Amino acid sequence: MPNPADPILSVQQIKKVYNGRLVLDNVSFDVQRGEVFVIMGGSGCGKSTMLRIMAGGVQPTSGKILFNGRDMSAVKGDEREKMRRRFGMSFQSAALLDYLTVEENVCLPIKEHTKLDPHIISIMAQTKLNLVGLQGFANFLPDALSGGMRKRAGLARAIAMDPEIVFYDEPTAGLDPVVCAVVDQLILDLTRKLQITSIVVTHNMESVFRIADRVAMLYQGRLLQVGTAQEIKNSSDPVVQQFIRGEIDGPIQMS
Amino acid sequence: MKPQQSAPKGFILFRKAEEIGIFCLNAWRVAVESIGLFLETLYWIFCGPFRGKPVDLKALFQQMVFMGFDSAKIVFFVTFFTGIVLAMQSAHQLSKMGGTIYVASLVTISLCRELGPVLTALVIAGRIGASITAEIGSMKVNEQIEALDTMGINPVRYLVVPKLLALFFMLPILTILGDAAGMLGGYMIGVYNLNINSGLYVQTAFKFLTVKDIYTGLSKSLIFAVIITMVGVYQGLKTSGGAVGVGRATTISVVASFILIILADCVMTGIYFFVKI
Numbered sequence: 001m002p003n004p005a006d007p008i009l010s011v012q013q014i015k016k017v018y019n020g021r022l023v024l025d026n027v028s029f030d031v032q033r034g035e036v037f038v039i040m041g042g043s044g045c046g047k048s049t050m051l052r053i054m055a056g057g058v059q060p061t062s063g064k065i066l067f068n069g070r071d072m073s074a075v076k077g078d079e080r081e082k083m084r085r086r087f088g089m090s091f092q093s094a095a096l097l098d099y100l101t102v103e104e105n106v107c108l109p110i111k112e113h114t115k116l117d118p119h120i121i122s123i124m125a126q127t128k129l130n131l132v133g134l135q136g137f138a139n140f141l142p143d144a145l146s147g148g149m150r151k152r153a154g155l156a157r158a159i160a161m162d163p164e165i166v167f168y169d170e171p172t173a174g175l176d177p178v179v180c181a182v183v184d185q186l187i188l189d190l191t192r193k194l195q196i197t198s199i200v201v202t203h204n205m206e207s208v209f210r211i212a213d214r215v216a217m218l219y220q221g222r223l224l225q226v227g228t229a230q231e232i233k234n235s236s237d238p239v240v241q242q243f244i245r246g247e248i249d250g251p252i253q254m255s
Numbered sequence: 256m257k258p259q260q261s262a263p264k265g266f267i268l269f270r271k272a273e274e275i276g277i278f279c280l281n282a283w284r285v286a287v288e289s290i291g292l293f294l295e296t297l298y299w300i301f302c303g304p305f306r307g308k309p310v311d312l313k314a315l316f317q318q319m320v321f322m323g324f325d326s327a328k329i330v331f332f333v334t335f336f337t338g339i340v341l342a343m344q345s346a347h348q349l350s351k352m353g354g355t356i357y358v359a360s361l362v363t364i365s366l367c368r369e370l371g372p373v374l375t376a377l378v379i380a381g382r383i384g385a386s387i388t389a390e391i392g393s394m395k396v397n398e399q400i401e402a403l404d405t406m407g408i409n410p411v412r413y414l415v416v417p418k419l420l421a422l423f424f425m426l427p428i429l430t431i432l433g434d435a436a437g438m439l440g441g442y443m444i445g446v447y448n449l450n451i452n453s454g455l456y457v458q459t460a461f462k463f464l465t466v467k468d469i470y471t472g473l474s475k476s477l478i479f480a481v482i483i484t485m486v487g488v489y490q491g492l493k494t495s496g497g498a499v500g501v502g503r504a505t506t507i508s509v510v511a512s513f514i515l516i517i518l519a520d521c522v523m524t525g526i527y528f529f530v531k532i
Contacts (some may be wrong), residue, residue, distance in 0.1 A: 055405060057404060089405040091398045091400050092398070095397060157402075
């Protein structure tokens, strides 16, 4: 049984090379149980790759990820699949299967991994849809939903198997400010109510300071700073400050 | 920058050789990866049930309806008109030798051995192969394949197995339909244009038809089903670059399927021709 004080996920000296290009360079940090941990950084800084490595979908070139103290790369086969079921992932595009209704999408992981009665599975899916405020939309196809609703449906599917960690890839990208705030509140509510750990990748600064317990800033594949939202806000690092304020002039140069 | 035509001849030859080498290496990589994908699909078909992951019968049925029932009309018309053309062309030649009656057996045997399976496979490659690539390709670029993987659902088991099994069952059935439609086209010309007696036409049509003619055609259709599905799936899973990438992958899929179907047909006909099976 893991000690609640120990980090749920420990990222240790992760390096990732894609087609000869160094995407992540020696990145290390810990994610504590029950917190909302935000990874922020500019486009192409490697934050989405970092998220996928943490979720077990991409193998790092070197370094390791410890989940509850256990090296994920050492776990293979069925046991690895079981371990990954303790993670949920909310995608930037929601990634709902187009030909399934919202409820069928949420039911999918439960149906695939359990032998529960379809009626029970449907009730479980309805519960998750209620949690994200999509009651009444169970029989809609994803195409019939707005961007914000699709994201919420994707979130309902991500929490379908009651995961310990939910990864969010740009959860507010492409949404209007009000829907952004709704999605942010939902992330906070789910984290607290379901006692899960949320790891969010975003470059939306409003979102960062609305939801983050702690923040890691990635820049050019390296971890620039990690700390509480307040510490990041008050950072003396000119790169962090330029990024937070969205200024043109500063050390971050657009090529 | 130096103009290209001023490059030494040896250098150009070297570049050409390099391009050919890269093409061969890529072709080899694609072949190895496609075979790997096929073996993984076979693994899930035969070993899946023992791991508590049997074939999803509902998905299989849906695919069979989509691939088989919905393609029946187009297969019927293509082979029906081919039967008509074949009867007219052969009648033109055979009439010179007074053998017009043999139009019936020529049409029947040509369709059962060769044209029925190949034409049906080409039609299905255009219709189903393209649709498989477009479906899986758009799922890939919209992160849906990654989502399945993240949910612990193997995309090959979930998406590929029902498609391969459905086409494996349906393509021989469509081929039989295509053979029958082509024979009907030949019959129409034979009876209503060449004035061959209806009963005599049917009798002659089946007089020289052997069991081997039928099973060679149907065995080809099984191989074609595997080619169409695996090329479609492979190209879909390799798709990148948004909507343009999906269009590009779909084109490659159809072209590759067409070439491989003709190549496989040539190889199998050669085997049946030279080896007395």
